Amino acid sequence: DGVDDRNLEDAVYAFGFGNRCSYVKPFGAGHINETYAVYMPGEDGDELSYVLQRINSNVFKDPQGVMENIFGVTEYLRNVIRQEGGDPDRETLSYIKTKSGCNYFEDSTGQPWRCYNFIPDSECYQLVEEPEQFYQSGSSFGHFLKQLGNYPADRLNETIPDFHNTVKRFRAFETALQRDLKDRAASCRPEIRFILEREKDCEVLVKKQEEGVLPLRVTHNDTKLNNILFDSKTGRGLCIIDLDTIMPGLAANDFGDSIRFGAATAEEDEKNLDLVHFDLELYELYVKGYLKETRDVLTEEEIRSLPWGARLMTLECGIRFLTDYLQGDTYFKTDYPEHNLVRARTQFRLVDEMEQHFDEMEKIIQKYAAGE
Ligand code: ATP
Ligand code: MG
Ligand code: MG
Incomplete structure (x- = not known):
């Protein structure tokens, strides 16, 4: 996996576990970072106590900025959780500083590592197995937004600039289309047209934010x-x-x-579009959980913007897949030459169905915003 034992060991020492630590082994099913479980001796034998991660520095060019955001937000959350009467050691991650007081450790090859407590008696699900979990998911991310409602979002580092600037994503697509480096444009005319017809849609949320109609909040961006x-x-x-x-x-x-991938009936790269649908019932479950937590926190404009969020995050994702297809698959990992095109098609299928059911999507939002 590209992690040198020596660097792993250095990281274990940097966070002060060196002589006490029993052993360390790979952990979890993440795709971005390298994650390890750190075991310490406990009363009943070795216990999984900490999670040690090497941050993927290809994705995160500014680990210092990332860690400042994380420390700022988790320390704030601990206070909020205490005020709610909750358990700050279980309801948020507690990050640990290095022995020399830094919020991350840089190994001999310049790679950044960070460490936080393991949360025992918890489960992590890869897929929605029961619809109830999707309701819980809406409620959890809603609660997270509510807890951070008064956190000064402008003090956060924008560690990936223009991450969800849909207008810029559209422009990048146009550039890729003009260049057509791999001569692939001829093979995806309908998909190209699908995007070009929605140029105006790309502006809807970006404009409202620039005009100050929609506020900036603390967002998670991997919900x-x-x-x-x-x-x-x-x-x-x-x-x-x-x-x-x-x-x-x-x-x-x-x-x-959350809606984009959670309320879809098939995988992001399903080739058979007959299997790809936007599931309004799952959407409603998420909305119910989300608005239960946020209806008193979000402004009226924000509540009204939610269905647009679903539509535009899905459109934007499809735009990014098609852009990468036109550029020769330099960003997303692909298993075969049309992989990004297949992915773009599933997203556009979802967008199409969201557009057809947009009135219902809005009605569902209004229903739960009113407190039903
Ligand atoms: P992604 O592909 O989602 O970006 P990632 O590489 O950023 O993943 P994380 O999501 O931080 O990695 O962690 C990977 C997995 O490790 C989680 O999905 C979860 O299963 C497990 N995990 C991480 N932290 C904890 C914890 N504190 N307690 C229990 N399990 C954890
Ligand atoms: Mg993850
Ligand atoms: Mg991640």
Whole structure:
């Protein structure tokens, strides 16, 4: 996996576990970082006590900025959780500083490492197995937004600039189309047209943010089910993890990205489009959980922007897949030459169905915003 034992050992020492640590082994099913479990001697033998991660520095060019965001937000959350009467050691991650007081460790090859507590008696699900989990997911990410409602979002580092600037994503697509480096444009005319017809849509949320109609909030930017830990005993959402992409952003974007993959009936790269649908019932479940937590926090404009978030996060994702296809697959990992085109098609199928059911999507939002 490209991690040198020597660097792993240096990291274990840097966080002060060196002589006490029993052993370390690979952990979890993340795709971005290299994650390890650190075992320490406990009363009943060795216990999984800490999570040690080497941050992927190809994705995160500014690890210092990432770690400042994470420390700022988790320290703030600990206070909020205490005020709620919760358990700050279980309901958020507690990051640990190095022996020399830094919020991350740089190994001999310049790679950044960070460390936080393991949360025992928790589960992590890769896929929605029960619809109830999607409701829990909405409620967990909603609660996260609510807890951070008064955090000064403008103090966060924008660690991946213009991450959800859909207008810029559209422009990048146009550039890739003009260049057509791989002569692939001829093979995806309908998909290209699908995007070009929606140029105006790309502006909807970006404009509202620039005009000050929609506020910047603390957003998570990776609101997948497997970034929530569930309490093993109660089955309820317990702790939001994977805080690398915390940045200032729009509530509608986090909401929309959850809907994009969570309310789809097939995988992102399903080739048979007959299997790809936008599931309004799953959408409603998420909305119910999300608005239960956020309806008193979000502004009226923000609530109204949520269905647009779903539509635009899905469109934007499809635009990025097609852009990468035109550029020769330099960003997303692909298993075969049309992989990015196949992915773009599933996203556009979802967008198409969201457009057809947009009135219903809005009605569902209004229903739960009113407190039903
Ligand atoms: P992604 O592909 O989602 O970006 P990542 O590489 O950023 O993943 P994380 O999501 O931070 O990695 O962690 C990987 C996995 O490790 C999680 O999905 C979860 O299963 C597990 N995990 C991480 N932290 C904890 C924790 N504190 N307690 C229990 N399990 C954890
Ligand atoms: Mg993750
Ligand atoms: Mg991640």
